Amino acid sequence: MRPRRELGVVTRPLNFTVRRFLDTSSLLWGLLFGSIGLGFFVYGRRQKRVVPLACGVALMIFPYFVSNTILLVILGLALIAIPYFVRM
Numbered sequence: 583m584r585p586r587r588e589l590g591v592v593t594r595p596l597n598f599t600v601r602r603f604l605d606t607s608s609l610l611w612g613l614l615f616g617s618i619g620l621g622f623f624v625y626g627r628r629q630k631r632v633v634p635l636a637c638g639v640a641l642m643i644f645p646y647f648v649s650n651t652i653l654l655v656i657l658g659l660a661l662i663a664i665p666y667f668v669r670m
Contacts, residue, residue: 612645615658
């Protein structure tokens, strides 16, 4: 596809690598895990517990770096389960 010229600005269609980050399911899963992570973060900070605090931060950050939806769900569920099994 040829780029269009509009008032001196060249616009190009979205690349495939950019489109995979705009996938609806990845955005919704990231929103869900980020919300749960915020809850873990607030709980860990108020109770002065390190494990929920660290898992909350990880849950809020990791969706930015994982583009595969299946891997996103697996890692998110694992990070949610860690505070229930590791008590400090």
